[in-house]
Amino acid sequence: MELHHFSHNIQLWKMNHKCAGRIMRHYIEEQYEDYTFATGSIKYLKQMQMLHAELFRVPMLNWLVWLYRFRSPELVSVALDKEGNLVGYECFMFNDGEVKDNILHGLFVGVTERVQGKGIATALRRFSIKTYDFGNLNALSTVALVDDIKALRSAQKSGYGIEKQSLKPSGHYLVKHLTLGR
Numbered sequence: 540m541e542l543h544h545f546s547h548n549i550q551l552w553k554m555n556h557k558c559a560g561r562i563m564r565h566y567i568e569e570q571y572e573d574y575t576f577a578t579g580s581i582k583y584l585k586q587m588q589m590l591h592a593e594l595f596r597v598p599m600l601n602w603l604v605w606l607y608r609f610r611s612p613e614l615v616s617v618a619l620d621k622e623g624n625l626v627g628y629e630c631f632m633f634n635d636g637e638v639k640d641n642i643l644h645g646l647f648v649g650v651t652e653r654v655q656g657k658g659i660a661t662a663l664r665r666f667s668i669k670t671y672d673f674g675n676l677n678a679l680s681t682v683a684l685v686d687d688i689k690a691l692r693s694a695q696k697s698g699y700g701i702e703k704q705s706l707k708p709s710g711h712y713l714v715k716h717l718t719l720g721r
């Protein structure tokens with residue numbers, strides 16, 4: 540990896556680690572049909588990496604794995620089956636361009652293939668919103684790539700609205716405004 544990428548990733552990691560530590564999140568659990576939604580934990584990190592690699596066909600970026608090693612409770616939501624296995628995840632990070640506005644970015648949402656199409660991604664996004672609402676963040680944002688209907692619909696159905704088109708990556712930039720609680 541080139542040196543400037545490496546140092547940029549270290550800066551991003553530091554900034555995310557610091558800002559995540561200040562998030563006021565509601566650490567709740569919720570039942571959705573046969574699944575349990577919960578805020579993240581390091582114990583699901585390996586399963587999340589495996590599911591991510593399976594769904595996106597590339598490993599999760601190293602600096603993100605290191606971030607979630609420390610900050611899963613603040614930045615990750617998980618969906619578990621009856622046996623407690625991970626079947627879905629949603630993970631967040633702060634971007635340089637959004638952090639000044641107190642916006643947290645939804646980076647990935649993924650549901651294991653055998654249980655896709657049952658509304659889990661939509662419900663998990665709703666769960667994440669609930670955990671951050673009435674806290675100290677202004678909004679959540681996400682990008683749905685132009686041809687990714689499932690990502691777009693699950694975001695819109697959970698309450699995100701398209702605010703503009705994003706160029707890099709090319710897609711819809713969506714925002715869910717939150718209510719400040721404290």
Ligand SMILES: CC(C)(COP(=O)(O)OP(=O)(O)OC[C@H]1O[C@@H](n2cnc3c(N)ncnc32)[C@H](O)[C@@H]1OP(=O)(O)O)[C@@H](O)C(=O)NCCC(=O)NCCS
Nearest residue numbers: 594647648649650655656657658659660661689690692693
């Ligand atoms: C995108 C993803 C998370 C959606 O998960 P899911 O649990 O199947 O989503 P939901 O069941 O909540 O469905 C969301 C919407 O997509 C639609 N949908 C689900 N499966 C679909 C399919 N095979 N074809 C077309 N639409 C589909 C649903 O009907 C729903 O919209 P609607 O109710 O308005 O019709 C899942 O497909 C996935 O993990 N994909 C790989 C990773 C990825 O690309 N993530 C998104 C970018 S970060």
